[in-house]
Amino acid sequence: MSISKTKDLLGQLAQLERTVSEFSFDELSADDAKILKGSFNTFRASLENHIYKPKKGAVVSHAIKASNDENQEISQKQFIAHISHEIRTPLNSIIGFANLLNDEKLTSGQHKKVDAIQFASNTLLKLINEVLDYSKISSGVSNFETVDFNLHSLLKDVMFLCETLIVDRKIELLVEIDDNVPKIIKGDPSKLSQVLLNLLGNSVKFVEQGFIKLEVFSKASYDNHCVLEFSVADTGIGIAKEKIDTIFKRYTQAEANTSSKYGGTGLGLTITKEIIEKLKGDIEIDSTIDSGTTVTFRLPYTIGKNIGFSKISKKPYKNLKGQHLLAGAEIMVFEDNQMNSLLIVEQLTKWGCKVHANVSLTEGLEILGSSNVDLILMDLKMPNQNGFEVSKIIRTHENNKIKSTPIVAFSADFTEKDSIECKTIGINDFLLKPYSLNDLMTTILKNKKSKVELEDFSSILQKPMIKPKETTVVDLNHLLKDCFGEIDMLNELVKLFKLNAIEFIGNVTIHLKTDNLKEIALSAHKLKAGFAMIKADGMRKLIVDIEASCKANKVEKVKELYEVFLIDYPVLEENLTAELTVMNKK
The missing domain is CATH 1.20.120 (Four Helix Bundle (Hemerythrin (Met), subunit A))
Known part of the structure; x- marks a missing residue:
């Protein structure tokens, strides 16, 4: 084969590989994407073998090794996801019972011990979430959306959250948004928030005094598109020049004692870089030991339309004053784990609800037909009965009273595939374990049959979760x-x-x-x-x-x-x- 034809064929092969990757990431489930990529890799190895005519078996062996490595990595990520679910389930019980215990009449010493349990549990949950998050993003399972959102409001909320992290330290939190930065852009607001919170959270962790500053500029604008540059600068402990190149590697931190002193998995910046690259952006770090660090990243966006944005602020609230609105509500709970079942029944009973728990599908259908059940809480991943199947049977029942009962699913993990299946079945909402009492009450009030009027609901959202200064x-x-x-x-x-x-x-x-x-x-x-x-x-x-x-x-x-x-x-x-x-x- 001629050199020009070889180059042309290899160029087309590279283009096809990019197209396959983009299609796999955007259009397919994780399992289908793996099958497609595996088939393509086999095809590519065979084609390269014919082009280069290597020694017998060389390329094939290389392809087999690459395929084996890929399968091993896939298995590891599946293992991480499975273990994450298994850990989150008992962790849900620990956090839930600690919440209940904190409401009891305890001595100051007992309260301190409960606070310690809650702190340790939430720290463990954060670590589990971070590992699972990395596993999902790096394997292409994590979902990226494209919607219009208010960038300025997002930045305001992010800075508000960061301000709550600064405790007993003289740190000035600054934000500067250039006048040419558009207010409404089209992209993934949750991923941008995650990146900013990761970077600002790092600064909060490593700065004892001085300032943390977020700056946003529009570096380019063309045909209703723009490239935004975000810069997070701080006066923290800094990073040695020789360590900057390795800081984005997974499970890596600048110094050996960083994890023991400051905590964390060493995945924060790795996740941040993965997200930015998936969004077709780039990131860089400039730092000096004992002087501070500046992290700069750039992302492309489409300028959005200034329509349809709610003016209601979505700040975290503790709505336990709304207990009287739940009094008398009938809730059915499908949960096979005895400890989790006991926990949720005690929580709902405390709020004055009538609870139907530990029921089989047959018993549940009978109760739904004869009683006025306001809402069903459905565990999706029950070992003895599949929550998806139970929900499907309820939604397709001939009795309209049964099939119209609102269903809220809850589970220790939730994939894009689960989301699609929930929508297809007709499940109304979703709670991720471990959930807070605030999340549970808010979700029930929002979805139960006898809906709470907006005025009543907003009137109970008065006490902030964050303790007053x-x-x-x-x-x-x-x-x-x-x-x-x-x-x-x-x-x-x-x-x-x-x-x-x-x-x-x-x-x-x-x-x-x-x-x-x-x-x-x-x-x-x-x-x-x-x-x-x-x-x-x-x-x-x-x-x-x-x-x-x-x-x-x-x-x-x-x-x-x-x-x-x-x-x-x-x-x-x-x-x-x-x-x-x-x-x-x-």
Whole structure:
């Protein structure tokens, strides 16, 4: 065969290989993709064998070895997915029973032990999720979507989540979005969030003080397309130059003691790089030991249409105040694992639900036909009965009352194939184990037969999952006792306190202009008694720090602490007013 024809044939072969890979990734299930790729590899090896005419058996042996290696890697990933499911199932019980235990009347020592169980369990869950995530992405099983989304809102939510991770550290969290960055783009918002949270989470982990900054630029724009550049810079511990090339390798961390000191699997950056490359982007790192790190990545996007975006903020809430909306609801539970079944029955019973559990398919159908069951919770991967099959039988039943009952599936793992099958059968929603009590209640309220009105539902979403900042917490109960229960006297004292706070703000604003720390210290000393009076211990500590910094002649420190005060005090005052309003109504 001529050289030109050989090059042409090999070029077409390479193009065909790319097309096969793209088709496998976009259109096929994981199993079908493996079969297609295996057939193509055999064809390619045979063709190359004829072209190059090597020594007998050389290429064939190479192809067989490559095929064996690929099969071994596939088996390993399947093993990881299976083990992940097996671990998540008992972990669901541990986290669930710890949640229940935390609601009991425990001593402070017992609460600390429950908190330790919850922390360890959630850490283990995070590690399992990370390993499974890597397995899915690297094997092409992970699903990538293309939808219009609000980039600016996504960035705001990501920074909000990162802010909650910064505890007891003087870290400034900054974000800068260039004016030419489009608000609405078309792509996969969840994968972009995952990449940003991985990178920002790394910065939070390795920065003790200084700043973390996210910058976003539009590097190119053409025919309704753009290339966005994201940069995450920090003042953390940094990475040695010789380690940067290996940092993206799986299970690799810059230093041997990083895992023991900071935790993690060493997969975070590997997953990040895999996602970015799947999205046809690139990533690079620039870092200096003890100075900081800058990670930059670029991704191509189509500019989206500014339509159909909800203005409702999707922040995490703890809706346990909605228990009265579940009282009397009938829930049927298909769950073969006895411990998980006991857990979910206790959770639902505590909320006032009537629960039908430990039922066979025949018993379940009888109950569905004769009772007013509001919702079915269906474990998809039961060892004794297949949740998909049970759901299919319910959905195809001749009795309309039975087949119209809402079904919520739950399982310790959930693949794209599962998602398609759920939609085909007519399953209404899905819960991934381990789920929080908030997830369980929200999903039931959203899907049960007697739907909760939107106004009622939103009214119960009031208490944030994230604990309020220490400097914004108040407690007027002790002050009311000191007032001998006289609410009028309490109102007057709170009014006086607010006037003192206004006076403090005015004094500090004036005296900071001339760096008169002596006067600021006097104002702080006067106000700290007021915060002690209303049991605002967090804010009192801040005021004490301001006073101490004044006496130590630390002007910049005083300015820094005062900025925190200006941000947190309005929130504290709102909490103070809200608590006082409740007391006045009693």
